[in-house]
Amino acid sequence: MVQKYQSPVRVYKYPFELVMAAYERRFPTCPQIPVFVGCEVLSDTNSPDGSQRVTERRCKLNVEAPYLLKKIIGVDFVYFVQKNMLDVRNRTLNIEAHNESFASRVVVLERCRYYVHPENSDWTCFEQSASLDIRSFFGFENSMEKLAMKQYSQNIAKGKEIIEHFISELKKEGVTYLPPWSEPNKAVPDDEDDDDDDDYDYLRAHGDTSQSSGEFALGASASDYSTCATASKTAPHLSSESQFQLDTDYIQRYLGELTLLQESRLVQLRKWVADLQKGKVPSDSTLLRFLRARDFNVEKAREMLSQSLMWRKKHQVDKILSEYKTPQVVKDYFPGGWHHGDKDGRPLYLLRLGQMDVKGLLKAIGEEGLLQLTLHVCEEGLQLMEEATRTQGKPISTWSLLVDLEGLNMRHLWRPGIKVCHQDHFSQSRFISQ
CATH class of the missing domain: 1.10.8.20 (N-terminal domain of phosphatidylinositol transfer protein sec14p)
Known part of the structure; x- marks a missing residue:
């Protein structure tokens, strides 16, 4: 069975260029990810104008597995091939990775994407998806699946912390802003050009540890940078998947x-x-x-x-809050209503069932009317839960029903009333399950 993972969108409240500088510091080794032993650059190409860069790395990972399993598979390390496609013009980084070790037995595919936040050009979004298909693994398929998903989850959890860590390191070194890329032939004022050269020289020394030359990993020359503020306003459209994340x-x-x-x-x-x-x-x-x-x-x-x-x-439930009109007899005689919240902040509905005239209520509004009343109460509960979540600063996912049975007697056991109450309980259980 193929295991799939799709992350929610992770937001870094930093510009894309700064996040990229922090990301590049993960290579060639990253002590914050112990399983990541190191990597070698297989290829590294740039487009003529420096706006696009494709880097392929072979990454070495330490196998975190029981000693016996390590002996059976006969390796201490596994290798993955990672392909990074950086587009500084559109401010996106697409990452694809697949396993090289045991490729005939296990298929691991991972896709990641960094891009500019669609509503704030000074923020960067990150999304991630992966799939794991263990076709055969010496009879240890289930064990390997559990180990792989556990390890993968741990690495994902560390991802945001690592970017934040390296951004902090950049700030300590005085790097708090990196200008967006601009066309190489774009003129830059002389008085600003010197400052940009200084920034670039600093980044050459501190930015990219993935290459022996220490060049900054955005793949641009000093003349590629400008202080044009409008460039930072460019944001790519969301991918079709990220709209739903x-x-x-x-x-x-x-x-x-x-x-x-x-x-x-x-x-x-x-x-x-x-x-x-x-x-x-x-x-x-x-x-x-x-x-x-x-x-x-x-x-x-x-x-x-x-x-x-x-x-x-x-039952046209989506329209009930806007279209339902509470009958006057319900306003006058129905012994139930919303009353603040319980000790955990959940909306509280009080129902004095022992004081309810079931026969009279049914004669006045009928079974359909009682069903509509129940649906309306449940929809109100969902709405109040959302309001409580916003006002209390914590998730409120349920509401409380407090039933007062004082006065309950044989007259409430009238057969048509029991039938309707059963239907109401069924309707409420549908809403509660939601």
Whole structure:
């Protein structure tokens, strides 16, 4: 079975050029990633105008595996080939990597992309996807899959910290800004040219450790830099996948702590729903509840979500908050309503079931009316959860129902009433599962 990983969008609040300078410091070795032993440059080419650079590296990784497994496979290191395609004109870096070791038994493919934030040209986005297909591995397929995913998750978690670390190192050395690339033949004022040469000379000495010459890795000459402010306003369009991805900071703030694989499953389900719906997409907290209900199995969550979406369409639930008019008899006699929140900040609904005149309510509004009332309450609950999340600074993914049974007696066991209550419980359980 092929294991897939899709990351949410990671945002660095630094310009693309500074992030690239920090990224290049990961090579040829990176103590912050112990499994990354080193690399050698296989090829390194630049376009004539210096706007594009393609670098291919062979990376050496230490195998973190039990001693017995290491003896069986007979190696201490595995090798990956990484191809970096840097486009400084459009301010993007595309990375593709695949395993060279055991390629006939295991297929690992990874794609990463750095690009300018679409709404803030001084920020940089990062997205990542990978797949793992273990076809055969000496009978240790399951063990290798677990080891590989564990190691991969650990490396992903360190990724942002490493970029932040090297940006801090650059700042300590006085590098806080790098101008965007400009056309080589673009004129640069003489009084600014000297400063740019000084910046470039400094970067030659400190920027890129992946080459013996120490040249800065953006692949541009000193004349390529200018102080043109408008150049920093250029931002590439989002890829088709990144439109459906989530920011890691957003996830922690509004959805809570998730593992890397849980984040990946959420991104996958969100993209599938967006492609399917072509319109209104359920909230991320809703998608997360479906995933949790199915142990983060995307296929099972999709099936459950599809059934729920069809049910909601049948009962026109998406329109109920705007179109439902509460009957006067409900306003006067229905013993239930929203009342602040519980001790954990969740919206609280109080229902004095023992004081409810079930027979009278059914005669007044009918079964369909009671169903509409229940749906309206549940939709209000979802809306209040979102409001609570925004105001309280933490994820609120459920609401509380407090039922007061004082006064409950045999008259509440009227058969039509029990039937309707059962239907209401069914409707509520659908909403709760969302």
